[in-house]
Amino acid sequence: MSNNINNKKNWKESLSPLAYEITRNQATEKPFTGPYLNEKRDGVYSCICCDQELFSSRDKYDSKTGWPSFFNVIRSGQLNEKTDYLNGYARTEIVCSRCDAHIGHVFQDGPPPTNLRYCTNGNALNFTYEAEIPPTNT
Numbered sequence: 001m002s003n004n005i006n007n008k009k010n011w012k013e014s015l016s017p018l019a020y021e022i023t024r025n026q027a028t029e030k031p032f033t034g035p036y037l038n039e040k041r042d043g044v045y046s047c048i049c050c051d052q053e054l055f056s057s058r059d060k061y062d063s064k065t066g067w068p069s070f071f072n073v074i075r076s077g078q079l080n081e082k083t084d085y086l087n088g089y090a091r092t093e094i095v096c097s098r099c100d101a102h103i104g105h106v107f108q109d110g111p112p113p114t115n116l117r118y119c120t121n122g123n124a125l126n127f128t129y130e131a132e133i134p135p136t137n138t
Contacts, residue, residue, distance in 0.1 A: 031066025034122030
């Protein structure tokens with residue numbers, strides 16, 4: 001991505017039309033249609049716009065809502081929360097803290113230990129299979 005991470009022209013050129021509408025205009029993919037809903041491999045989910053890591057497959061679960069759902073973030077500070085009223089009532093929108101991409105919403109009806117459900121748009125995410133992740137030096 002260029003030095004100007006929030007350049008609208010860059011997003012239109014680098015994203016699919018659906019990913020652009022979701023991440024830049026707060027659209028939502030239809031339930032049960034997006035990628036990663038049934039992804040079972042170990043790996044990391046990152047923002048499709050800037051590649052910031054957001055979720056681990058260890059925290060993914062089947063919420064039966066039709067969207068990839070997670071009960072925790074990979075690290076605090078990776079997502080910002082905003083109140084949105086697009087459906088006529090208050091919901092908590094989650095956006096990438098690096099590039100402000102719309103990722104989805106967070107609800108307080110998830111499983112323990114957090115009781116949170118990060119309901120995401122699969123088209124707002126990239127998935128890196130754990131075998132593709134280079135090991136870190138400790």
